[in-house]
Amino acid sequence: MSDLLFHMVQGAPRPVAPFNHAVEVDGWVMVTGQMPTDPNDPEAPLPAGVEAQTRRVMDNLKLVLGGLGLxxxxxxxxxxxxxxxxxxxxxxxxxxxxxxxxGRLPSRTCVGVTGLACDALVEIDLMVRRP
Structure with a gap:
């Protein structure tokens, strides 16, 4: 097993707790759950509704992945x-x-929870494999 690589991605949303954006080992990248926060204005209100929040979360995940070349x-x-x-x-x-x-959807688990950080409606984390 290779050493763990801890990634903080420039331009990605500021973490809302003590964690790195991603941790990588042996070509596997575990991306921390992203919140629907604005990466350019962390103090801005969250988008209204789950659709807008899901878009923001997915865009934030893309920012993290892009910063890792993925x-x-x-x-x-x-x-x-x-x-x-x-x-x-x-x-x-x-x-x-x-x-x-x-036709290229990842495997997935979706669960209901009683609460999320920032009073968000949705959070998504990812497991990614380098080519």
Missing amino acids: GLDRVVNARVYLTEFRRDYAAMNRVYESYFEP
Whole structure:
């Protein structure tokens, strides 16, 4: 096993807790769950509604991946957390799916939770494999 690489990506959203944007080992990259925060204005209010928040989360994930020279096409697994599962599941799925090529969706787990940091409606983390 190679050494762990701890990544903080310039231009990605400021962490809301003590963590790195990603940790890498042996070609595997674990991307910390991203919140729907504005990377250019961390104090800005969160977008309204799960669709806008899911777009922001996915865009933030793309920022982190881009800073590591990767894209969503390398995602192996995603975990999605929703605070209003029944209400928001279908809307979140529509936005989430639009970020991937048809027929190339990663494996995924989606769970309902009682709360998320920043009072967000959605958080998504990723497992990615380098080519």
